[in-house]
Amino acid sequence: MQDTDIIALYFARSEDAIAKTGAKYGPYLHCIAYRILGDASDAEEVVDDTYMAAWEAMPPERPRKLKHFLSRITRNLSFKRLEYSTAGKRSPDALALLDELAECIPGKQSVEDMMEARQMAEVLNRFLATLTEEDVRLFVARYYYAMPLRDISRRYAIPMRKVQYRLSVMRSGLRAMLEKEGIEI
Numbered sequence: 535m536q537d538t539d540i541i542a543l544y545f546a547r548s549e550d551a552i553a554k555t556g557a558k559y560g561p562y563l564h565c566i567a568y569r570i571l572g573d574a575s576d577a578e579e580v581v582d583d584t585y586m587a588a589w590e591a592m593p594p595e596r597p598r599k600l601k602h603f604l605s606r607i608t609r610n611l612s613f614k615r616l617e618y619s620t621a622g623k624r625s626p627d628a629l630a631l632l633d634e635l636a637e638c639i640p641g642k643q644s645v646e647d648m649m650e651a652r653q654m655a656e657v658l659n660r661f662l663a664t665l666t667e668e669d670v671r672l673f674v675a676r677y678y679y680a681m682p683l684r685d686i687s688r689r690y691a692i693p694m695r696k697v698q699y700r701l702s703v704m705r706s707g708l709r710a711m712l713e714k715e716g717i718e719i
Contacts (some may be wrong), residue, residue, distance in 0.1 A: 535557075537599070537601070539601060540600060542599065543590060544588065545601060551589070555588065556581075556585065556672035558669055559601060562601070562696065563581045563608045564577050564581050566608045566609060566679060566680070567584075567608050567612045569680040570609070570616055570680045571612055571615060571616055571619075576619070577612075579615075580611045580612050580615055582664050583611050584607045584611060586693075587607045588604060588607060591607075604646065604702050609680075619647075653717060654712065657717065659710070661707065661708050664707075669700060669704060670699055672692075672701060673701070675690075676701055683697055709718070
């Protein structure tokens, strides 16, 4: 079934929308949630919550790419679940991802900082535009889809040390670009 047909089901408020979404994207969303959470039952709950969030968002929102819309919801819900379940503790894998980027991306909550976050998003998009297509894939796989380094290495047939090095170089480049743009790190 095409994404436009699934979105039409959401707009028609048909319960088939969730079933069709699950059939097409369920395993993909579960994989994202599991990579972040490391627990199959938590990942399944997050995927179910993703379907509910999509149901509540459509209408009025009409996503251009359903896959990306759902993956963004899943990622956000997974990190919220992780934050809740690891309050006061450290989770080895997902929090390591955030720690890797912490040196580049500030975490603040004021209105001024929210404006700075928008500016930072623009800079991040410009930064990604300077990378090769392969480096963008590595960056997105690691920091958006939370793929473990060994999985990235296997998927793109690149030695793991080289993946680590390239990601390190990209983080340094991102940090330099953010500083050049006057974004406080």
